[in-house]
Amino acid sequence: MAYSDKVIDHYNNPRNVGSFRKDEEGVGTGIVGAPECGDVMKLQIKVENDTIVDAKFKTFGCGSAIASSSLATEWLKGKTLEEASKIKNTDIVQELNLPPVKIHCSVLAEDAIKAALNDYKKKTEATKQDKEQPATTSS
Amino acid sequence: MKLPIYMDNHSTTPCDPRVLEAMLPYFTEKFGNAASRNHSFGWEAEEAVDQARKQIARLIHADPKELVFTSGATESDNLALKGVVEMYREKGDHIITSSTEHRAVIDTAKALEKKGVNVTFLPVDKTGMVNPDDVRQAITDKTILISIMLANNEIGTINPIKEIGKIAKEKGVLFHCDATQGVGKIPVDVQEMGIDLMSFTAHKIYGPKGVGALYVRRKAPRVRLVPLIDGGGHERGMRSGTLPVPLIVGFGKACELCEQEMAVESERIRRMRDRLQEGIMSALEEVYLNGHPTERLPGNLNLSFAFVEGEALLMGVKEIALSSGSACTSATLEPSYVLRALGVGSDLAHSSIRFGLGRFNTEEEVEYTINRIVQAVEHLREMSPLYEMAKEGIDLKSVQWAAH
Numbered sequence: 001m002a003y004s005d006k007v008i009d010h011y012n013n014p015r016n017v018g019s020f021r022k023d024e025e026g027v028g029t030g031i032v033g034a035p036e037c038g039d040v041m042k043l044q045i046k047v048e049n050d051t052i053v054d055a056k057f058k059t060f061g062c063g064s065a066i067a068s069s070s071l072a073t074e075w076l077k078g079k080t081l082e083e084a085s086k087i088k089n090t091d092i093v094q095e096l097n098l099p100p101v102k103i104h105c106s107v108l109a110e111d112a113i114k115a116a117l118n119d120y121k122k123k124t125e126a127t128k129q130d131k132e133q134p135a136t137t138s139s
Numbered sequence: 140m141k142l143p144i145y146m147d148n149h150s151t152t153p154c155d156p157r158v159l160e161a162m163l164p165y166f167t168e169k170f171g172n173a174a175s176r177n178h179s180f181g182w183e184a185e186e187a188v189d190q191a192r193k194q195i196a197r198l199i200h201a202d203p204k205e206l207v208f209t210s211g212a213t214e215s216d217n218l219a220l221k222g223v224v225e226m227y228r229e230k231g232d233h234i235i236t237s238s239t240e241h242r243a244v245i246d247t248a249k250a251l252e253k254k255g256v257n258v259t260f261l262p263v264d265k266t267g268m269v270n271p272d273d274v275r276q277a278i279t280d281k282t283i284l285i286s287i288m289l290a291n292n293e294i295g296t297i298n299p300i301k302e303i304g305k306i307a308k309e310k311g312v313l314f315h316c317d318a319t320q321g322v323g324k325i326p327v328d329v330q331e332m333g334i335d336l337m338s339f340t341a342h343k344i345y346g347p348k349g350v351g352a353l354y355v356r357r358k359a360p361r362v363r364l365v366p367l368i369d370g371g372g373h374e375r376g377m378r379s380g381t382l383p384v385p386l387i388v389g390f391g392k393a394c395e396l397c398e399q400e401m402a403v404e405s406e407r408i409r410r411m412r413d414r415l416q417e418g419i420m421s422a423l424e425e426v427y428l429n430g431h432p433t434e435r436l437p438g439n440l441n442l443s444f445a446f447v448e449g450e451a452l453l454m455g456v457k458e459i460a461l462s463s464g465s466a467c468t469s470a471t472l473e474p475s476y477v478l479r480a481l482g483v484g485s486d487l488a489h490s491s492i493r494f495g496l497g498r499f500n501t502e503e504e505v506e507y508t509i510n511r512i513v514q515a516v517e518h519l520r521e522m523s524p525l526y527e528m529a530k531e532g533i534d535l536k537s538v539q540w541a542a543h
Binding site: 011 | 446447448450451454455474484485486489521522523524525526527535540541
């Protein structure tokens with residue numbers, strides 16, 4: 001199957017490969033997929049004042065899966081949490097010219113974004129609670 | 140060295156220039172129909188077909204009269220299974236095959252299953268080999284056919300055909316062997332191996348695409364088949380249709396070349412294959428061989444690269460033609476059923492690559508391939524979350540994955 005130039009570019013020069021420490025302040029981590037299914041994406045965001053200031057990914061999967069997650073990190077940077085939650089898999093499909101058999105890669109990337117956002121929200125809510133109720137720290 | 144490199148010789152092979160040369164006159168000046176009995180054009184074509192039959196028969200130690208020409212191995216497999224089942228239906232309704240057969244056998248067997256035939260799909264061991272004892276135990280008084288492949292197309296494992304043939308003889312059951320990957324690469328002797336029907340094709344042995352053969356034993360026992368294609372009664376009535384004389388001439392020449400050169404060629408290919416295996420496995424950790432370590436086709440190498448998805452790896456070495464057991468492109472997302480039958484986990488099945496070395500590969504290409512594969516695997520592991528987790532000491536099997 002022939003890949004689009006954009007997929008090839010992301011594959012050869014993936015943007016923002018890497019990891020933040022999961023426990024770092026302001027970091028949200030989303031891990032989606034399963035090795036048995038042939039793709040696993042780890043997508044992380046770093047948030048300051050409700051804005052994503054940095055994003056990183058690591059992906060086990062085909063070229064389209066790598067490109068989808070690489071593109072997602074590019075798009076996330078500079079977006080507010082609200083804006084980030086509106087990124088749709090169809091936007092990724094369009095940008096990368098993914099064929100029908102590869103649409104699941106873009107779905108996975110959208111899931112990874114959502115998972116990272118949720119993780120960040122959970123973490124910040126937990127810390128807020130901790131601050132309000134310092135007595136019950138380890139809950 | 141010329142790019143791209145072709146290293147997918149299980150899939151198909153280029154036509155040997157000597158084969159093409161032999162074929163060419165039969166497209167133009169020697170264009171006769173081998174079934175035309177009334178003029179020299181027909182006689183010339185018939186003579187060429189007879190000559191090819193001899194060349195092909197010699198390679199597999201058969202009688203030239205025992206060959207039925209088909210369009211390829213898929214048709215041969217269909218003819219063998221469906222033809223035998225229909226002919227011997229009164230004797231029984233059970234056939235035995237294995238779970239790692241080519242789709243041409245598996246899907247044909249499944250089609251027969253829908254028509255009420257009982258099919259036993261034997262398991263294989265972790266090297267991909269069928270156990271002859273399993274064959275023996277699966278035979279009932281209703282069994283009319285055993286169909287076991289000579290060598291597997293993905294992992295190259297060579298089955299103990301001679302032992303299975305012996306059991307078939309003992310029990311009086313017909314034995315079909317899909318030898319598509321083995322003929323021309325390793326010695327094949329239908330007498331010694333006790334084979335009654337055998338499928339093979341020209342394009343896997345540097346001949347043209349579009350022609351194959353089914354060996355059908357004529358003596359002890361005389362095998363009879365109900366044809367799939369009716370018509371002019373060609374090929375002893377088992378396969379009607381005008382013979383593709385140029386293709387058959389090419390098939391014959393290809394077999395002749397294999398017979399003359401197999402011993403030397405297989406050794407050369409095996410050495411290159413071993414170098415490829417050693418070169419990759421010594422440079423990278425967590426690379427696993429799929430298939431039998433020694434009982435394997437000389438040109439076959441099937442490796443799983445942990446933490447890396449096969450199709451992504453192919454994309455990284457796209458100037459080298461290889462094949463992946465990953466099924467990221469298929470609608471089902473199911474990886475290779477052959478690797479699954481060996482007990483290879485889905486994760487490693489998704490990470491598998493098949494290298495198929497052949498007549499026209501060079502040592503220089505092998506060295507180039509080693510370097511490029513190592514580079515690409517390192518590049519992909521660098522961005523693999525699984526590799527990162529494994530390095531952190533996380534047992535990937537213990538993780539609760541959100542399967543999708």
